[in-house]
Amino acid sequence: MIEVVNINKSFNGTLVLDNISAKFETGKVNMIIGQSGQGKSVLAKCIVGLHEVDEGSVLYDGRNFSELEGNARRDIRKEIGMLFQGSALFDSMTVEQNIMFPLSMLTNMSKKEMQERADFCLDRVNLSGKNKLLPAECSGGMQKRIAIARAISMKPKYLFCDEPNSGLDPKTSIVIDNLIREITYEYGITTVVITHDMNSVIEIGDNIIFIHQGRNCWSGDRNAIITTDNPAINNFVYASEFMKDIKTVLQGKLK
Amino acid sequence: MQVIINIGKYFMMLRIIFSRPEKMRIFRYRLMNEIELIGVKSLPIVVLISVFMGGVIALQTAANMTSPILPAYTIGYITRSSTILEFSPTILSLILAGKIGSNIASEIGTMRVTEQIDALETMGINSLTYLVLPKIVAAVLFFPLILVFSIGLSLVGGWLALVSSGLSNTDTYIFGLRSFYQDSDILYALVKSVVFAFVIVTISSFYGYYTKGGALDVGRSSTQAVVISSVVILICNFFLTQMILL
Ligand SMILES: Nc1ncnc2c1ncn2[C@@H]1O[C@H](COP(=O)(O)OP(=O)(O)O)[C@@H](O)[C@H]1O
Ligand SMILES: [Mg+2]
Numbered sequence: 442m443i444e445v446v447n448i449n450k451s452f453n454g455t456l457v458l459d460n461i462s463a464k465f466e467t468g469k470v471n472m473i474i475g476q477s478g479q480g481k482s483v484l485a486k487c488i489v490g491l492h493e494v495d496e497g498s499v500l501y502d503g504r505n506f507s508e509l510e511g512n513a514r515r516d517i518r519k520e521i522g523m524l525f526q527g528s529a530l531f532d533s534m535t536v537e538q539n540i541m542f543p544l545s546m547l548t549n550m551s552k553k554e555m556q557e558r559a560d561f562c563l564d565r566v567n568l569s570g571k572n573k574l575l576p577a578e579c580s581g582g583m584q585k586r587i588a589i590a591r592a593i594s595m596k597p598k599y600l601f602c603d604e605p606n607s608g609l610d611p612k613t614s615i616v617i618d619n620l621i622r623e624i625t626y627e628y629g630i631t632t633v634v635i636t637h638d639m640n641s642v643i644e645i646g647d648n649i650i651f652i653h654q655g656r657n658c659w660s661g662d663r664n665a666i667i668t669t670d671n672p673a674i675n676n677f678v679y680a681s682e683f684m685k686d687i688k689t690v691l692q693g694k695l696k
Numbered sequence: 697m698q699v700i701i702n703i704g705k706y707f708m709m710l711r712i713i714f715s716r717p718e719k720m721r722i723f724r725y726r727l728m729n730e731i732e733l734i735g736v737k738s739l740p741i742v743v744l745i746s747v748f749m750g751g752v753i754a755l756q757t758a759a760n761m762t763s764p765i766l767p768a769y770t771i772g773y774i775t776r777s778s779t780i781l782e783f784s785p786t787i788l789s790l791i792l793a794g795k796i797g798s799n800i801a802s803e804i805g806t807m808r809v810t811e812q813i814d815a816l817e818t819m820g821i822n823s824l825t826y827l828v829l830p831k832i833v834a835a836v837l838f839f840p841l842i843l844v845f846s847i848g849l850s851l852v853g854g855w856l857a858l859v860s861s862g863l864s865n866t867d868t869y870i871f872g873l874r875s876f877y878q879d880s881d882i883l884y885a886l887v888k889s890v891v892f893a894f895v896i897v898t899i900s901s902f903y904g905y906y907t908k909g910g911a912l913d914v915g916r917s918s919t920q921a922v923v924i925s926s927v928v929i930l931i932c933n934f935f936l937t938q939m940i941l942l
Contacts, residue, residue: 491817514820518819519819519820523814526811529815530812532810546826547820
């Protein structure tokens, strides 16, 4: 479980995260939702330590990450897999080298073991045989899947996905969503998914927190987001007529 | 004010780069790549520039040597001294600042804006050491070699220019090259090349690494890297010349 306690973060005097607290449960898909520019990515980067928090703390299964330094911090980082908004594959390396990269940097595996692990991870994301391609030769959906393969190569305990569906068509989005959910359940990972895609929220969101103007405005599960009458949520999630209709249908289904 | 902040940030960057070395095996592998990028791939432009530069220096010197009091071998002597002392180390470094500097800044800058550096950091890798240290070592090892190579080619260029234009002949030129030779001249040039290598790589990496924004900003960082490295090279050159020659 990851616990975030009263985090504050500002850039050049502008408060981006305002006293945020949240819990992300093990073996569940935890979602952070909210409009663009509300601080979702900043929150994720604070949790993994890419940004230092101004105040507050982040606990990884009780270990206070914010207070740790040097090697202790690196040890926790080795347990974190992260899927970035733009995939962030190393574009000078082949698909397979990308996946083997963390293994070669952080473990003492032999070449053969790394190769096997890479093949396994590629197979897990249904991309066996694509070992020698360069990221530039892959479609957006494939790049996301390669990034997932890289993120799970170290058998992470925690997985962060920043807008895994951005720029993908609906069908590919579902493939990625399902993959994230399967991996989470299969390996009992604490997964945190940032998204503004309502389809993903309804499909795979076990726990959901809603960030608005840098605050944690609302939290609940999949059913709660359908039944809630919180105005901020309704304003964001059910913004279009289409989504309002969907809400009515979903509410009917719940009854 | 921004200048002072940047200088502080620059030295903090250097401290991080040299603080936590990565695994030796990986470092060696990265070093080989960088030697290819920084060293080998710079050779064509080095050859081109050196030969023409030597030719022009020799021609200039010959054209200005109209006084009958000066012996003819002075042309070779002056060509050699100015090539070794100033032209090869300085011009070469300025050209390489343009080529290697922009290359490094845009490579690292692109990695920054596409979150590849964030990816390295979340894996628990010291991205500065991983990316920059092999570049520094490659450049510091290879620049002196490139320099010696360049000096040799410049002298050949000078010879070609003089002989083909009939301003001098081979024997006189070579006699000139060998007159008043001091080992310290070469040593001085080598010191310069090492300093300039360090300046180019670290400053370009600095601008690349701290790029913010998108593709446009990568271009801007790359330009800044070249301009600032060039200015710093010229300033260092001034002080090194003063320190060593006087
Ligand atoms: N490194 C940074 N420096 C300054 N401001 C930043 C930085 N990163 C993000 N911000 C600001 O923080 C706010 C939230 O950004 P972000 O977390 O990326 O939004 P999103 O919810 O769309 O992911 C934005 O206003 C952005 O301008
Ligand atoms: Mg974002």
